[in-house]
Amino acid sequence: MQNLAKSIHLRLTDRHDSSGYNKYHHREYLRCDMKQNKRESDYIQSKRSCDDRVANREFCDFALIILTFFIRMDIPLPNYCCRYSFTSGSNGYDYSNTVTSNGYLGSKDSYRNGGSFYGAFTGDINHKLPNHVSAHSLINIGNQGHQSSIGGNDVGNSYNGYSANDQGNEYAGYSNTYENSASESYTKPIYPTPTQISDNYPESSTDNGIQGYLDSSGSSSYSESDHIYSPYSPGGLTSEYSFGKQKNDPLNLKGGNKHNGGIYLIPSGTRYTRGNPGHVSFNRDVPFISGDSGLSNHFSQAHGTYSSGKLNKYGYKLSRYTPNSSVTYVSRERDGYYTPYGKGGGKVIIIKNNKPNYAGRVYSEDPLYAGSNGGYRSKSGFVNGFSASSNFDGYTGSNNYNDGPTVPRRYRMISPVFVQKKIPSTACYIPNFITEEEERQIIKCVNSVPQPKWTQLSHRRLQNWGGVPHSKGMIAEAIPDWLQKYIDKVTALSIFEKGVLPNHILINEYLSGQGIMAHSDGPLFYPIVTTISCGSHTVLDFYKRLEMTEQQQCKLEFSLLLERRSLLILQKDLYYNYLHSIAERDVDSISESSIKNLHMCAKKFTEEEIIKRDTRLSLTIRHVPKTSKLKLKIF
Ligand SMILES: O=C(O)CCC(=O)C(=O)O
Numbered sequence: 305m306q307n308l309a310k311s312i313h314l315r316l317t318d319r320h321d322s323s324g325y326n327k328y329h330h331r332e333y334l335r336c337d338m339k340q341n342k343r344e345s346d347y348i349q350s351k352r353s354c355d356d357r358v359a360n361r362e363f364c365d366f367a368l369i370i371l372t373f374f375i376r377m378d379i380p381l382p383n384y385c386c387r388y389s390f391t392s393g394s395n396g397y398d399y400s401n402t403v404t405s406n407g408y409l410g411s412k413d414s415y416r417n418g419g420s421f422y423g424a425f426t427g428d429i430n431h432k433l434p435n436h437v438s439a440h441s442l443i444n445i446g447n448q449g450h451q452s453s454i455g456g457n458d459v460g461n462s463y464n465g466y467s468a469n470d471q472g473n474e475y476a477g478y479s480n481t482y483e484n485s486a487s488e489s490y491t492k493p494i495y496p497t498p499t500q501i502s503d504n505y506p507e508s509s510t511d512n513g514i515q516g517y518l519d520s521s522g523s524s525s526y527s528e529s530d531h532i533y534s535p536y537s538p539g540g541l542t543s544e545y546s547f548g549k550q551k552n553d554p555l556n557l558k559g560g561n562k563h564n565g566g567i568y569l570i571p572s573g574t575r576y577t578r579g580n581p582g583h584v585s586f587n588r589d590v591p592f593i594s595g596d597s598g599l600s601n602h603f604s605q606a607h608g609t610y611s612s613g614k615l616n617k618y619g620y621k622l623s624r625y626t627p628n629s630s631v632t633y634v635s636r637e638r639d640g641y642y643t644p645y646g647k648g649g650g651k652v653i654i655i656k657n658n659k660p661n662y663a664g665r666v667y668s669e670d671p672l673y674a675g676s677n678g679g680y681r682s683k684s685g686f687v688n689g690f691s692a693s694s695n696f697d698g699y700t701g702s703n704n705y706n707d708g709p710t711v712p713r714r715y716r717m718i719s720p721v722f723v724q725k726k727i728p729s730t731a732c733y734i735p736n737f738i739t740e741e742e743e744r745q746i747i748k749c750v751n752s753v754p755q756p757k758w759t760q761l762s763h764r765r766l767q768n769w770g771g772v773p774h775s776k777g778m779i780a781e782a783i784p785d786w787l788q789k790y791i792d793k794v795t796a797l798s799i800f801e802k803g804v805l806p807n808h809i810l811i812n813e814y815l816s817g818q819g820i821m822a823h824s825d826g827p828l829f830y831p832i833v834t835t836i837s838c839g840s841h842t843v844l845d846f847y848k849r850l851e852m853t854e855q856q857q858c859k860l861e862f863s864l865l866l867e868r869r870s871l872l873i874l875q876k877d878l879y880y881n882y883l884h885s886i887a888e889r890d891v892d893s894i895s896e897s898s899i900k901n902l903h904m905c906a907k908k909f910t911e912e913e914i915i916k917r918d919t920r921l922s923l924t925i926r927h928v929p930k931t932s933k934l935k936l937k938i939f
């Protein structure tokens with residue numbers, strides 16, 4: 305059967321169509337003369353052995369009859385593009401740099417400093433919280449009506465501590481009372497899975513019912529209702545401030561968040577550590593590409609929400625899901641509260657750095673926004689370098705908190721996550737999507753399936769699971785549990801729409817030095833392809849799909865480094881308008897100018913670093929339409 309499959313394969317690969325592509329099953333190969341990518345059919349031709357030819361002749365007739373059922377072929381992968389909005393996550397927390405492993409305040413006394421935000425210290429009535437607050441590591445500065453009353457009267461009334469009641473309303477699923485404890489150990493949770501933000505709140509939503517955001521005096525802080533969105537406004541500030549451990553999926557609390565044009569895939573582990581959402585000076589469309597000019601510099605220092613103006617409803621909302629069990633962002637609410645004082649609305653970008661690389665202060669580039677209108681104070685040295693410098697969060701008052709304890713913070717989020725309007729998200733790279741153990745299991749299972757399951761191509765081999773895709777559909781076959789697990793895992797990302805959930809896995813095996821020629825995965829598949837890499841990295845090259853001519857020169861547009869255990873999601877533009885290939889190389893050289901996702905990689909590479917390829921298995925998980933469960937009897 306293997307020979308048969310091979311013979312059919314050979315026949316099919318020889319077919320060309322007039323468009324300049326080889327129709328190689330469902331994949332369209334560009335006939336172009338690339339240095340690194342010869343035509344797949346050439347490979348096959350040149351490798352064709354005597355045995356193959358015999359096999360071809362012997363099985364020719366037989367093959368034609370049962371062609372539909374026995375093609376064990378390559379399946380198309382969607383084409384990918386990168387315009388380049390990336391979202392990424394990883395499965396780790398970052399303990400490095402300024403992140404301490406014991407991120408909790410040592411004791412409640414830790415935050416009693418100087419009548420700071422935190423504690424029960426009574427020395428300064430304007431800068432204190434009620435006593436009961438002090439037992440919480442994440443504190444609430446409550447409802448500051450204005451700058452001069454930080455921690456003052458308002459606070460006393462508005463802070464609810466962190467109670468079950470609050471959570472009931474606000475942090476559904478987040479119910480454990482958290483008391484700060486020096487001895488509390490930190491268990492690394494696993495939040496590797498990005499979650500698409502549900503689209504409950506369309507851009508146009510104004511939802512008057514939940515807008516308006518009353519301060520303690522009962523007056524509305526702002527009027528631009530369509531810019532401000534309170535996701536769970538439980539009646540003003542009084543009850544909305546609650547801190548503590550956060551629900552796993554902060555953005556889906558009450559189902560209320562929105563992907564906003566290009567907002568996708570916020571890992572459920574994301575903790576929106578706060579910076580300064582009122583930080584108003586950016587107002588750019590941002591191609592978020594490492595090395596790109598523009599915001600990447602800023603992003604390298606960003607924590608939390610940057611707003612290019614007044615926060616819109618999303619930013620606002622996100623700003624309020626800040627709390628992390630170890631991150632104390634006293635200024636969080638004030639960000640929201642003073643949002644109205646920001647400049648005119650714009651995009652909202654939310655970024656998390658995995659490795660804070662700032663020293664001293666975080667938000668330093670731009671002028672304050674709130675100033676005397678509001679703003680809030682921070683402590684110098686607060687939260688690992690969050691500084692009360694004059695341009696930190698716009699605080700310009702005299703009562704700078706410079707006595708602050710350094711509140712160690714632990715980053716719950718990792719690789720950059722950004723949310724931005726208007727830039728289509730066509731590629732998503734998630735390092736460490738699977739664990740080392742899972743990777744080991746996959747490799748083991750793939751290598752122990754019976755030999756006939758493999759389809760040997762000239763320069764790689766593959767396995768189809770779930771059926772063999774065919775232009776007329778696919779007869780669905782059961783997928784073993786060890787693989788279904790990854791279909792489920794990818795499904796959980798919510799990137800596939802209902803009705804077109806992934807139902808097929810193509811496993812490609814590339815030995816070092818092997819690759820795949822430039823192709824587009826063709827029209828058969830639903831145009832989202834997800835690929836898990838195991839065993840080795842590779843570099844996926846993308847070419848712009850141009851007018852096809854017979855001997856076209858292909859121009860490499862950019863590349864993505866696919867680390868082992870990573871997941872790559874490609875769709876839309878990348879699927880339709882780009883070709884992808886893997887060059888036949890034993891090693892890859894790191895180049896920031898061509899590899900566009902280096903900043904998202906789990907490992908940090910240096911320019912011109914040479915990385916050696918090993919045997920790589922790729923699991924391409926996607927939806928094959930028109931499946932039938934018919935069990936056809938074959939002879
Ligand atoms: O192995 C990969 O990552 C890419 C495979 C591919 O492009 C395909 O099978 O269509």
Ligand SMILES: [Fe+2]
Nearest residue numbers: 380381382825
């Ligand atoms: Fe492909």
